[in-house]
Amino acid sequence: MRWVRWLVLGVISAAAFTTVPVGPASADPVEDIPSGLASFYHQQLHWKSCNDTTLDRAGAQCAGVVVPLDYNRPDARTLTVAISRIPATDPARRRGIMLSNPGGPGGPGLGMMADLRDRFTPDVRARYDLIGMDPRGIGRSDRMNCVLPLPTMLFSAGFDAFGYARDASLAAAFAASCLAPDPEKARFITTRNTARDMDVIRGALGEPKINYFGDSYGTYLGAVYTQMFPRHSDRIVLDSALDPDRYWLGAYQDMGPINEAALDDWAIWAAKRDADYHFGRTAPQVRAFVEDMIRRAAAHPVVGSGYLIDEHTVPMMLLSLLSNPRKNPDLAAVVRTISDGVSGLPIDMEQLKAKISGPVPLEAAGMAAVQCGDKAAPRDLGWYQRNIDSVRATQPVFGAFANNITACAFWPDPIEPPTVVRNSTPALILQATRDTRTAYQEGVALHHDLTASRMVTLADTRVHGVLHSDLSRCVNDIVDAYLRDGTLPGADRTCERDPQYRFDY
Structure with missing residues (x-):
């Protein structure tokens, strides 16, 4: 810390030491070229x-x-x-x-x-x-x-106030590091x-x-x-x-329950393949395995190739592969890799990164600038913690992500x-x-x-x-x-x- x-x-x-000039928002240009922009609209490509x-x-x-x-x-x-x-x-x-x-x-x-x-x-x-x-x-x-080159601005807050404090500090650092250069x-x-x-x-x-x-x-x-x-x-x-x-804030909150349901859906699939994956013979057993794995990641984090496996990152890795049932085998492979890693076994971190990376990798700096510049986030740090605590029982895996604090809590107010x-x-x-x-x-x-x-x-x-x-x-x-x-x-x-x-x- x-x-x-x-x-x-x-x-x-x-x-x-750097101030930002901010003028009033202009009227939405609808039909004609707005004043002063003709050279842009008529430029030669x-x-x-x-x-x-x-x-x-x-x-x-x-x-x-x-x-x-x-x-x-x-x-x-x-x-x-x-x-x-x-x-x-x-x-x-x-x-x-x-x-x-x-x-x-x-x-x-x-x-x-x-x-x-x-x-x-x-x-x-x-x-x-x-x-x-x-x-x-x-x-x-x-x-x-950004000065702080995080691979993402989105994390799960973990299990307690200490985990949330870690994410709040990291969000503040990331916001400042993105604003400082320019x-x-x-x-x-x-x-x-x-x-x-x-x-x-x-x-x-x-x-x-x-x-x-x-x-x-x-x-x-x-x-x-x-x-x-x-x-x-x-x-x-x-x-x-x-x-x-x-x-953007409400959309993240909406992701909590739908990804819990998706995890249940995947657990049904994995339970039928217990002979291959050994996560459990029933869907509740598979879910229990995943939730226990996240707690083991909190106790025994793994670092390698610029990646961290812990309670803040594992839910995000799972979420990345729940967007399509054709990724069910990849998710099973990721769960096995994470479980082995937090158990102290050697794992291939590069292979893990390859599986959880989407076809269009998102740039954390650009994501922060757009979201935080579009709409102001609550500044009250306790607001996020209360929301997280209110959904822990019903969203044990994804609620602490869907309601977590981000860099936007520390970003300047939007220009319009x-x-x-x-x-x-x-x-x-x-x-x-x-x-x-x-x-x-x-x-x-x-x-x-x-x-x-x-x-x-x-x-x-x-x-x-x-x-x-x-x-x-x-x-x-x-x-x-x-x-x-x-x-x-x-x-x-x-x-x-x-x-x-x-x-x-």
Whole structure:
């Protein structure tokens, strides 16, 4: 704890000598180019190789789009946002551009469309230039850097007041370490500014409107764009949606109960394979094994390859693999590795890291800047502790994460209020009933806020990210019709997963 205390004092002292000019929030630009921004909207882009194997193989080219750091002061400091473009396969049928965001926040999206294009039909790929983007402050877009290089800003608070105090100290240190290097920049890495960047990209590409596909946090970004730029919003697909009114703090709290249910679901699967994994012959025995393993991790933490296995990190490792039942074997392997490690047996830490890393690794610095810059967090440290204590009995594994303190409790107040999303922009919302990252009711809430939207429910499926080539033909056909012809379903729909999408119970 002593090193954390000294780090907090050091980085806060460094930050104290730099002030951040903050002006009043400007009105939302809707139709015409706002005053002072014409040079940004009309800039000439210079396309070149992306120097990325996946993007280069997909035929993509990359460019940098210059945007104001602060849209209230367009003549002051700028950032460069990196974008990629995979051209429409049939110029004769091309109808525009489709921007995208993979989620997070903190997820680089430059290569998203190279992966996502295989989920689209040839008819859709023929019609759109697919645009990937690293949002401001992330990836190649003037990436945020923190003095304290944590792999994540999210931890579980552990079992007692001492564990919570550790996380509160670490959160304070992390916030200070992110603000100290460039406090002005850190304050302007926000969702509203990323939405403004998207509109500049639209202008620089010479398009009257954007089409958009967003996953997870990307649904919030997309919803914010429709609120700020409704006349420039065309066909909008929001997969695994967040409730804008519960972003971000409420969304984490919603993750507690749905991941406890997902762990029970996985425990049923693992119990049927006790001969392979030896966690228990019944689901309650498997859950008891996992909960005991976390306590053993608290007593005997393991450090290696820059990773720490303890009561603060193990729940996050489990959560990372509960988002899809096809990851059940990987989760079993991770549980076995952790259990062996905290029992004193040698383990392969690099292999563990590989299994728990997502396809789009989130940048902790970018996540902190966006979330903390979007919406203020409670400053009362006791508020978090009370919430954690109130759910320990019903959420023994994930409650201490879902209600834990983060760097946002120590971040400066946002430069402008969060966006209230209430509009009639047409959109297609995709939501699985047992999503472990964005609770089903959050998609329902966004559907209510976007009054002209249609919602497609994927029934009885524990999955985050509904659009997959082999998950539900029903879902894919609806998305295809909308992106191809602009046709939304006449009413909300419920789809089933395809028979071939199996995870044997």
